[in-house]
Amino acid sequence: MLCEPTGGGPSDAGTNLLVVDSRLVAALLAGATLVAGAAGLAGAAFWLGLLAVPVAAGAAFSGAAETLAGRAGLLRAVSSTVALACIVLGSAVRASAVAGAGEPPLAAWALAAALLAYLVPLVAWVLEPAWSARRRPRSRPRRLRPAEVDELLVRAA
Numbered sequence: 001m002l003c004e005p006t007g008g009g010p011s012d013a014g015t016n017l018l019v020v021d022s023r024l025v026a027a028l029l030a031g032a033t034l035v036a037g038a039a040g041l042a043g044a045a046f047w048l049g050l051l052a053v054p055v056a057a058g059a060a061f062s063g064a065a066e067t068l069a070g071r072a073g074l075l076r077a078v079s080s081t082v083a084l085a086c087i088v089l090g091s092a093v094r095a096s097a098v099a100g101a102g103e104p105p106l107a108a109w110a111l112a113a114a115l116l117a118y119l120v121p122l123v124a125w126v127l128e129p130a131w132s133a134r135r136r137p138r139s140r141p142r143r144l145r146p147a148e149v150d151e152l153l154v155r156a157a
Contacts (some may be wrong), residue, residue: 042103046095
């Protein structure tokens with residue numbers, strides 16, 4: 001999370017920094033890289049991809065540290081690590097591409113996979129109520145003791 005240490009700052013409340021998740025920044029950079037490559041801006045896509053690598057690494061390390069500390073789920077750490085691997089792959093493919101040959105398809109697919117990896121925790125969060133409802137054990141009717149059966153029969157008669 002990127003924010004000022006005190007949560008406030010020297011300026012008024014309207015201009016203080018907000019809390020921004022590093023996974024969001026990495027996903028935005030990966031998306032910008034994908035769009036720049038699709039638009040034919042090879043130089044911008046290359047530099048955006050290189051900028052996305054350390055940001056994605058920070059997100060992956062942050063997710064792993066929070067998981068080890070018991071504050072976040074394993075899914076967040078794993079998805080950030082998979083996204084980092086995809087961003088590194090896309091940047092490596094883009095860096096080794098022949099100049100003027102257009103965007104390498106593997107680079108575009110790697111960035112799309114990184115964006116999907118960043119979306120996995122969001123999808124899990126949306127679907128979590130449905131999963132938790134299915135996992136809850138249904139209450140079984142309790143078996144009546146013989147004395148309770150006799151009492152019910154007496155009342156019914």
